Each structure stands twice: as C-alpha cells, then as structure tokens.
Amino acid sequence: MIGSNLQSKANNGAAHASQPLRFESELSLKRLMPRLDAVWDASGADESLRTEFNLRLEEYWYALFEILHELYGSRYDFFYHLEQILTTAATAWINRPESLREVDRHRINEPDWFASEKVVGGALYVDLFSENLGRLRETIGYFKELGLTYLHLMPLFAVRPGDNDGGYAISNYRSVDPRLGTIDDLKLLADELRAAGITLVLDFVFNHTSDDHQWAKLAQSGDREFQQYYYIFPDREVPDQYEQTLREIFPTVRRGNFTWHDGMQQWVWTTFNSFQWDLNYGNPAVFRAMLEEMFFIADTGVDMLRLDAVAFIWKRMGTSCENLPEAHRMIQAYNLLARIATPGLLFKSEAIVHPDDVVKYVSPEECQISYNPTLMALLWESLATRQTRLLTRSLSHRHKLPDGTAWVNYLRCHDDIGWTFDDADAAAIGINAFDHRKFLNDFYTGQFEGSFARGVPFQENVETGDMRIAGTLASLAGLELGIEHDSEEEKELGIRRMLLLQSITLSIGGIPLIYLGEEWGMLNDYEFVKDPAKAGDTRWVHRPKMQWEFLDELDDNIESGSGSIRTRIYRSLQRMIAVRKSQPAFAGQAMKLISTGNPHIVVFARMNAGHHVIVAANFSEEIQTIDGNYLRTAGLGRFFEDVLTDRTYGTSDALQLDPYQYVWLRRV
Numbered sequence: 001m002i003g004s005n006l007q008s009k010a011n012n013g014a015a016h017a018s019q020p021l022r023f024e025s026e027l028s029l030k031r032l033m034p035r036l037d038a039v040w041d042a043s044g045a046d047e048s049l050r051t052e053f054n055l056r057l058e059e060y061w062y063a064l065f066e067i068l069h070e071l072y073g074s075r076y077d078f079f080y081h082l083e084q085i086l087t088t089a090a091t092a093w094i095n096r097p098e099s100l101r102e103v104d105r106h107r108i109n110e111p112d113w114f115a116s117e118k119v120v121g122g123a124l125y126v127d128l129f130s131e132n133l134g135r136l137r138e139t140i141g142y143f144k145e146l147g148l149t150y151l152h153l154m155p156l157f158a159v160r161p162g163d164n165d166g167g168y169a170i171s172n173y174r175s176v177d178p179r180l181g182t183i184d185d186l187k188l189l190a191d192e193l194r195a196a197g198i199t200l201v202l203d204f205v206f207n208h209t210s211d212d213h214q215w216a217k218l219a220q221s222g223d224r225e226f227q228q229y230y231y232i233f234p235d236r237e238v239p240d241q242y243e244q245t246l247r248e249i250f251p252t253v254r255r256g257n258f259t260w261h262d263g264m265q266q267w268v269w270t271t272f273n274s275f276q277w278d279l280n281y282g283n284p285a286v287f288r289a290m291l292e293e294m295f296f297i298a299d300t301g302v303d304m305l306r307l308d309a310v311a312f313i314w315k316r317m318g319t320s321c322e323n324l325p326e327a328h329r330m331i332q333a334y335n336l337l338a339r340i341a342t343p344g345l346l347f348k349s350e351a352i353v354h355p356d357d358v359v360k361y362v363s364p365e366e367c368q369i370s371y372n373p374t375l376m377a378l379l380w381e382s383l384a385t386r387q388t389r390l391l392t393r394s395l396s397h398r399h400k401l402p403d404g405t406a407w408v409n410y411l412r413c414h415d416d417i418g419w420t421f422d423d424a425d426a427a428a429i430g431i432n433a434f435d436h437r438k439f440l441n442d443f444y445t446g447q448f449e450g451s452f453a454r455g456v457p458f459q460e461n462v463e464t465g466d467m468r469i470a471g472t473l474a475s476l477a478g479l480e481l482g483i484e485h486d487s488e489e490e491k492e493l494g495i496r497r498m499l500l501l502q503s504i505t506l507s508i509g510g511i512p513l514i515y516l517g518e519e520w521g522m523l524n525d526y527e528f529v530k531d532p533a534k535a536g537d538t539r540w541v542h543r544p545k546m547q548w549e550f551l552d553e554l555d556d557n558i559e560s561g562s563g564s565i566r567t568r569i570y571r572s573l574q575r576m577i578a579v580r581k582s583q584p585a586f587a588g589q590a591m592k593l594i595s596t597g598n599p600h601i602v603v604f605a606r607m608n609a610g611h612h613v614i615v616a617a618n619f620s621e622e623i624q625t626i627d628g629n630y631l632r633t634a635g636l637g638r639f640f641e642d643v644l645t646d647r648t649y650g651t652s653d654a655l656q657l658d659p660y661q662y663v664w665l666r667r668v
C-alpha cells in the first residue's frame with residue numbers, strides 16, 4: 001500500500017521540482033521497498049505488522065532521509081547503508097516481542113506518560129545492590145515500597161577484564177556480564193518490572209567501545225574495514241592538530257585525548273579512559289552497526305535508553321568536538337529509527353556540559369528526557385553558600401523545556417559533581433565564576449573553614465585548576481562529619497540538608513531520580529582503594545555496596561544511635577515520594593518562581609490542570625520568614641496546609657521556616 005502511494009507521488013514530479021531532496025527521498029524509498037518486502041516475506045510476519053511499520057515509515061522517512069543524506073550523502077556507499085539501515089529497522093520490529101509491541105501501541109497514544117507526578121526513578125549498580133540480576137528480581141518489592149516506578153541499571157553488559165569504568169567499557173552489547181547473569185535473566189527482570197509498573201532504563205554506551213570489543217580486536221589485527229570504525233592515526237600529526245581545541249576529560253588518567261597502542265603501533269582517540277576507544281560516526285557503517293546494537297538492547301525490554309556521553313559523539317577538526325550540530329542530527333536519526341521500529345522507546349540525554357548546550361539535546365525529536373546537571377550543581381551551591389540567588393537566577397530562565405519533554409532531577413549519580421553553571425548567570429549577580437568554583441571545590445573537599453562536607457577531589461587538573469567532586473549525598477551534606485564528631489546537632493543538620501535537597505528534586509518539575517543508597521544516607525566508602533581496578537577513580541567513593549541489614553533497622557524502635565538516623569532518612573524520603581505522587585500539581589513542568597526578597601530561601605509554585613502547590617525551602621541554618629502576603633497573592637488564599645505534615649497555616653501571619661525546613665503548601 002505504501003509502495004503504490006509513493007509511486008503516484010513520485011510520478012507527480014512537477015510538484016516536487018522545488019523540493020529536490022524530497023523527491024530523491026521518495027524515489028529512494030520506492031527503490032528500497034522491494035528489499036523490505038523480501039525481509040517481510042522471509043520472516044512470514046503477518047500483514048498487520050507490516051502495515052503498522054509502513055505507516056510509521058511513511059510518516060518519518062523524509063526526516064530520516066534528510067539527516068542521513070546530510071551526514072553521509074557524500075559517501076560513495078550511502079545507498080548501500082541506507083538499505084541496511086532500513087532492513088535493520090524492519091527486522092527489529094519483526095523480532096520485537098509482542099508484549100513490547102503492545103507497550104509501543106500504548107505509548108504512541110500517550111507520548112508524554114513520563115511527565116506524570118507518579119513517575120519516580122532510582123539508579124543502581126546490580127553487583128553492588130543485589131549481586132546479580134536474579135537477586136535483583138527478588139528486590140522488586142523493595143522498589144515498590146520506596147515508591148519507585150523507573151529503574152536505571154548501570155551498565156551490565158560484558159566488559160573487559162580489570163578496570164572497566166563501572167561497566168562503561170563494553171566488549172559485547174549482546175551479552176550480560178556473566179557475573180551478573182544472562183540476557184535471559186535481563187529479559188525476565190524487564191518483564192517482572194513491567195508487571196510491577198516499573199520501567200527499565202539502560203545505558204546506550206555508543207560513544208566508545210572497550211578496547212577488547214570485537215570491532216577493536218579486528219582493528220588491532222590490521223583489518224582496515226574495522227580500523228575505520230575508530231579514530232586511528234599512524235603518528236602525532238593529526239592528533240596534535242585536534243588537541244589544539246580539545247578539553248581533557250580524565251586528565252589524571254592520561255594527558256590529552258589519544259592513546260598509543262603498542263600492538264598496532266598507532267594512536268587511538270580515547271576521550272575517557274585509554275581502554276575506551278571512541279567510535280567514528282563519520283563512517284555510516286558505525287552508525288548502522290550501533291543501530292543494530294541499540295535495537296538488540298531495546299528488545300530485551302528497555303523503556304528508555306540513557307545516551308551516554310552524547311556530547312562527544314561527533315568530531316570535527318578545529319572544534320572542541322563537543323556538542324557539534326552533527327551530534328544532534330545523529331541522535332535525531334536514531335530517534336526517528338526508534339519511532340519507526342521500537343516506538344515505545346525513549347531517549348535520555350547524558351550531556352553534563354554548559355547549560356546552553358544541555359538543553360539543545362532535549363526535544364521530542366531528540367532526547368525526550370535529560371539529566372538536569374545545572375539544577376544539581378546549583379542545589380549544592382546553595383547548600384554551601386546558604387544563598388539561593390544563583391539557583392533562582394538560573395531557574396528563572398533555564399528551567400522551561402519544550403513540550404513533551406522532562407528534566408531528570410537528581411542530587412547524586414554514579415558520576416562526579418561538576419560546577420557547570422553559566423558564568424554569565426553568576427556575573428549577573430556579582431559572582432566571579434572562576435573564584436566561586438574554587439570556593440565550591442574547597443568547600444566540598446572540606447578544606448574551607450567551617451565546611452560540613454566530606455567530598456573527595458575527582459580529576460583535578462593542575463594546569464587549569466579544574467576539579468570535580470566525588471562523595472555521597474550524606475557525606476557531602478554533613479552527616480559523615482556529624483557522625484565523626486559524634487555531634488547530635490551536626491547529624492541533625494546533615495539529615496535536614498539531605499531531605500531539603502530531596503524536597504526540591506521531588507517537586508520542581510520532571511522525573512526525580514534517586515541514586516540508591518541515598519534513601520539510607522549511605523556514607524562515603526573509602527575501601528575502593530583496595531581494589532586495583534577501582535583505586536585510580538575516586539568516583540568509587542560514592543558507589544557503596546547496599547547493606548541489607550538496614551532493612552531490619554526499619555522495625556527497630558530504638559530512638560538513638562545510627563539505626564534511628566537511617567530509619568528516619570528512609571521513612572522521610574518514602575513519605576515525600578508518596579506525597580509527591582498524591583499531588584497532580586507536580587505533573588508536567590510548569591513552574592513559577594515567587595520572589596520574596598529573602599536570599600536564603602527558594603519559593604516556587606507548581607500548577608497543573610487546576611491544581612496548585614507552593615514549595616518553599618530554607619537553605620540556611622537560621623530561621624527565615626516569608627510575609628504571608630507573598631503567599632496569599634501567590635494563590636494560597638487565607639488558609640493553607642503543608643501536605644507533607646498536614647499542618648495548617650493562615651496567610652495573616654508570616655510563615656516561619658526552621659533551619660533547612662521545606663514545605664509543600666496547598667490552599668484549604
């Protein structure tokens with residue numbers, strides 16, 4: 001049906017005279033349809049599956065063709081790859097389990113399902129949390145108790161021996177690390193999570209492979225076809241030219257971005273660790289090969305792919321090789337292919353870059369959701385300074401995203417904290433960004449006088465003075481120091497700071513994402529240095545092993561000791577999650593800052609479908625007050641309640657916020 005339709009369009013050449021590319025795209029599709037028919041015929045797939053696919057193909061084909069033509073049209077083998085890409089997509093749809101096709105059909109009709117207030121995420125390393133995938137299935141009840149509906153499992157595919165960058169050096173995308181289980185275990189887990197109402201998020205680590213991936217091994221053996229999968233150079237000439245404009249991401253691992261390979265006697269582009277080889281997406285064979293891996297991962301039952309290191313996937317001489325327009329076009333092409341072949345699948349952007357660049361990845365046509373690194377960094381900034389000016393300045397013009405997308409709001413993840421706020425935002429309120437970053441690094445490594453934080457430097461670059469911070473939520477917020485000083489007061493403040501930060505990520509608009517361990521206030525784990533595969537990477541300090549004994553403490557009534565601290569953190573977070581889910585005002589992303597003139601607090605309104613909640617949070621250890629007039633005019637009327645504590649208030653009085661207190665207010 002699509003064939004004849006296209007034929008009549010293609011014959012109508014005059015109408016296309018002004019749009020030559022559109023004409024070429026339709027002609028190409030017409031030529032490719034018989035190849036596609038062969039795929040369908042060979043698979044014996046029934047007519048209705050074919051029709052569904054073809055309708056989507058017809059809808060998205062031109063957009064896809066346009067991008068692929070732009071990226072690869074000048075290649076002599078363009079048409080060959082176009083055919084491969086198309087048959088790969090059809091094969092993915094045919095092979096997709098029917099249960100996932102059901103999910104696809106629902107999501108086509110409800111594309112922004114993730115904007116619901118009911119969506120709350122968690123992230124974990126399988127080995128550190130539950131040893132393996134089999135045991136992880138047994139912990140689904142735990143996720144439900146906490147209130148999670150979205151689970152990001154850190155990379156669990158086969159990795160190289162020794163250091164594997166926490167799973168980000170993948171040697172085979174089609175097999176699970178045998179220590180964790182098998183692909184069948186993964187599929188079973190995905191099924192059970194889905195039955196429990198929990199969506200599964202996995203990484204798509206597509207910027208690089210491990211140096212022992214099959215493609216890299218073939219390259220090492222001298223196979224020229226596979227050497228073109230990577231950036232490999234015989235001498236320093238070209239690498240040195242690139243280096244002129246590149247940043248260094250892991251300067252303590254190795255200077256520069258290239259690694260000498262003894263076997264090949266050549267230089268290899270390695271943005272991250274020396275064993276992570278950057279893929280050459282200038283080569284359409286790489287685009288197509290990774291597409292196959294993407295579909296394979298999707299078909300295990302994944303709802304969202306976290307696009308790892310998106311900023312780096314396209315390189316061009318003379319640029320920073322980050323956030324290039326071609327990188328966006330490429331992700332858009334992958335997104336179109338997902339719309340065609342695995343339409344329930346969504347993309348999450350991992351671009352931990354300048355805020356102006358972060359948002360460029362976020363659109364229904366590219367990545368529907370994205371980490372919010374600016375909010376993350378500025379919440380920590382506010383905690384250190386007890387001032388919310390930079391936070392509100394940034395939120396005032398950076399929070400809004402396009403319709404049909406959402407932020408993923410988090411405090412800690414498996415990576416470091418980098419101070420990626422905008423220098424101009426800082427300058428606008430009289431802050432010198434360079435000095436301020438230095439202050440924040442001093443503060444969070446505990447060197448600043450009076451600091452409550454116990455962070456560890458990550459990737460300190462002596463030349464540029466650049467540094468990032470590692471540490472768990474609890475250790476950075478002061479709990480570790482409080483325990484060390486055995487000070488009830490410091491412990492109390494530490495707990496309050498942790499919950500204060502959670503109260504913002506759970507309410508500000510978007511998907512809150514908890515790094516598991518936060519719910520217990522897990523402290524830094526300094527033991528990682530004993531493992532040679534981890535010792536060189538301080539991020540392991542905030543990747544502690546889950547201690548299931550904590551669960552026993554939940555039923556423990558003892559009111560003192562660290563047991564009750566843990567219980568309190570867990571119960572408070574659990575309750576905050578439950579309350580979030582009960583407030584329709586928290587769906588979507590509409591957020592309005594309310595200015596009160598008090599630099600220590602942040603106040604904002606959330607509204608959705610006639611529902612209205614005002615969030616207020618005090619970032620200082622001093623009592624702060626908000627004039628009732630601000631709250632009344634912001635929509636709270638004369639009487640209102642804090643939905644977290646059920647306490648009621650009147651706007652005739654000033655609202656008093658205790659040290660680090662947060663409230664979620666609703667008119668009564």
Ligand code: GLC
Pocket residue numbers: 165166168205272308309350414415
């Ligand atoms: C991403 C990951 C990080 C990893 C890097 C290289 O930034 O989050 O953990 O080191 O990519 O894969």
Ligand code: GLC
Pocket residue numbers: 249309351352353415416418468
């Ligand atoms: C990515 C992020 C960077 C992070 C690194 C891993 O490159 O952009 O901020 O530090 O991965 O640590």
